[in-house]
Amino acid sequence: MHEMGIVLHLAKTLDETAEENKLSKIGRVTLQVGEVSGIMTDLFTDAWDYFKKKHPMLEECTLELETIPAVTWCDNCKKTYETVKYGKTCPHCGSGETWLLQGNECIIKEIEAE
Numbered sequence: 001m002h003e004m005g006i007v008l009h010l011a012k013t014l015d016e017t018a019e020e021n022k023l024s025k026i027g028r029v030t031l032q033v034g035e036v037s038g039i040m041t042d043l044f045t046d047a048w049d050y051f052k053k054k055h056p057m058l059e060e061c062t063l064e065l066e067t068i069p070a071v072t073w074c075d076n077c078k079k080t081y082e083t084v085k086y087g088k089t090c091p092h093c094g095s096g097e098t099w100l101l102q103g104n105e106c107i108i109k110e111i112e113a114e
Contacts (some may be wrong), residue, residue, distance in 0.1 A: 003044040006106065007051050013108065018057055020043060023113040028062045030110040034103040035070040035084060070103025 014026055033039050045063065052058040070083035076095035083103055085091075090098055 002038075002046045003040060006039060006044065007047045010048075010108070011051065011055055015057060017053065017111060018113065021023045021113070023057075025114045026058055026111060028064065028110075028112040029108065030064040030066060032066045032068050032105060032107040032109045033066045034105040036100070036103045037106055038104075038109070039063050039106060041067075066109065068103055068105055068107075071101045072098045073101045074098045 010031070014029065017023070018026060033041060045065070048063045051059075052061055052063075071080050072083040072086070072088070072090075073080050073092035074093060074095055075097040077093040079090070079091060079092045079103070080101060081091050083100060088098055089096055
């Protein structure tokens with residue numbers, strides 16, 4: 001389960017942010033997760049809930065997840081479309097000359113802290 005690895009990386013980043021800003025406690029983290037990032041949000045939430053109990057800085061921290069929709073760009077017709085619905089083939093022109101524009105990210109959007 002790579003979700004635990006991502007939780008550990010997130011916790012390390014939050015620890016560094018807390019140290020840099022002299023924070024004593026983090027109350028909430030909002031994380032944006034791409035629709036095709038490969039992160040299983042239910043497993044990620046479970047891993048977060050397990051890990052935070054063992055990490056004093058995050059013990060009472062709430063995790064909020066926001067989904068970033070996957071959008072693909074077609075180089076042929078210069079249009080965008082929903083990646084999950086249509087895959088790699090452009091629904092507008094049938095081209096396979098496409099690339100993912102957004103939707104595979106994992107971004108810390110906001111941190112609430114004391």
